[in-house]
Amino acid sequence: MSHIAYIIASPPGYEALAAAEARAVCPGSWVTPRCVVSDAGVDVDRTAFVHYRIELLAHGHDYAGVCDLIGQLNLVSDRFRIEVHKHPRRTPMPRESVARDLANLITGQPDLAAPSERFVFWLEADTMLFGRIQQETANDWKQRMAKPFNVSAGIGSRMAKACVNLVCSPGDRMLDPCCGSGTIPIEAALIGVRAFAFDLSWRMAHGTAANARHYGLDIGVGIGDVRSLAGRFDAVVSNLPYGIAIRHSSGFYDEAIANIARLAPRCVLISNREVIDVAERNGLRVDDVIRQGESDGKLPRFVHLLSRV
Numbered sequence: 001m002s003h004i005a006y007i008i009a010s011p012p013g014y015e016a017l018a019a020a021e022a023r024a025v026c027p028g029s030w031v032t033p034r035c036v037v038s039d040a041g042v043d044v045d046r047t048a049f050v051h052y053r054i055e056l057l058a059h060g061h062d063y064a065g066v067c068d069l070i071g072q073l074n075l076v077s078d079r080f081r082i083e084v085h086k087h088p089r090r091t092p093m094p095r096e097s098v099a100r101d102l103a104n105l106i107t108g109q110p111d112l113a114a115p116s117e118r119f120v121f122w123l124e125a126d127t128m129l130f131g132r133i134q135q136e137t138a139n140d141w142k143q144r145m146a147k148p149f150n151v152s153a154g155i156g157s158r159m160a161k162a163c164v165n166l167v168c169s170p171g172d173r174m175l176d177p178c179c180g181s182g183t184i185p186i187e188a189a190l191i192g193v194r195a196f197a198f199d200l201s202w203r204m205a206h207g208t209a210a211n212a213r214h215y216g217l218d219i220g221v222g223i224g225d226v227r228s229l230a231g232r233f234d235a236v237v238s239n240l241p242y243g244i245a246i247r248h249s250s251g252f253y254d255e256a257i258a259n260i261a262r263l264a265p266r267c268v269l270i271s272n273r274e275v276i277d278v279a280e281r282n283g284l285r286v287d288d289v290i291r292q293g294e295s296d297g298k299l300p301r302f303v304h305l306l307s308r309v
């Protein structure tokens with residue numbers, strides 16, 4: 001049995017992206033829609049949506065059975081805290097009484113204010129997990145919501161980080177050929193990806209360079225046209241231009257995506273409409289399309305996960 005469980009925070013509207021990121025970064029078996037059990041030891045701060053890494057101590061579908069398993073562990077802990085999470089929250093199992101039951105199975109003193117050890121009891125539908133928290137995300141992407149240079153067409157740092165994780169590992173060379181303010185290359189560089197950023201606009205390229213300097217990051221920035229850039233990368237991750245930026249060119253997506261397919265074998269392309277047909281006729285296989293923002297009235301975004309055929 002694998003002994004590490006990863007628990008995903010999926011805010012409304014981000015469930016599919018959060019699950020896709022976890023599938024890419026924490027390969028293993030899914031025991032619930034928010035929990036994957038894996039042998040891989042992953043730093044959850046590398047991810048945008050994985051909230052906890054826990055040492056899995058017990059799991060099952062029946063409360064009494066899970067409590068029996070926990071009792072058999074003879075846990076001893078000085079100053080511990082038990083955190084109880086329920087999905088959905090209205091599940092009729094009072095948090096306080098679960099925490100009390102479980103605390104009675106551990107030898108030692110609870111300390112809710114300054115625990116030296118934290119346990120989590122996770123209840124999702126009819127599945128229960130109990131484990132010791134090894135790491136909780138610092139959600140570092142929040143610090144980059146307001147970069148020195150921002151553009152309104154940009155995606156958020158959290159979404160950018162997840163998109164990078166769909167196709168990149170630390171050490172990979174990644175290109176964003178339409179970088180805008182540099183949200184994607186900045187998130188990539190911060191997780192150890194060698195990031196390159198281009199934009200047709202001088203202003204955007206300089207803005208990305210200024211943002212990279214602000215965060216002390218080494219990102220190769222240049223001015224160029226996505227339709228004619230050259231080079232070899234492990235992956236392209238980009239939020240493609242839309243609206244006024246491409247009004248002058250009806251075949252823009254075809255030309256841009258045909259060139260992106262030459263630049264890298266894997267890519268994540270974000271756009272405000274589906275580009276499945278364009279990707280397929282330019283030699284890319286569509287591995288997944290994740291729809292964002294349709295339900296909450298925001299600008300719809302389609303996250304295409306593509307690989308060269």
Ligand SMILES: C[S@@+](CC[C@H](N)C(=O)[O-])C[C@H]1O[C@@H](n2cnc3c(N)ncnc32)[C@H](O)[C@@H]1O
Pocket residue numbers: 150151153154155177178179180181182183184198199200201204224225226227238239240241242245
């Ligand atoms: C949707 S914005 C990208 C925003 C970026 N992801 C961010 O978070 O700031 C698209 C960018 O593509 C750039 N662009 C437009 N046409 C381009 C072209 N032919 N080649 C490269 N970049 C282009 C625009 O200048 C714009 O910065």
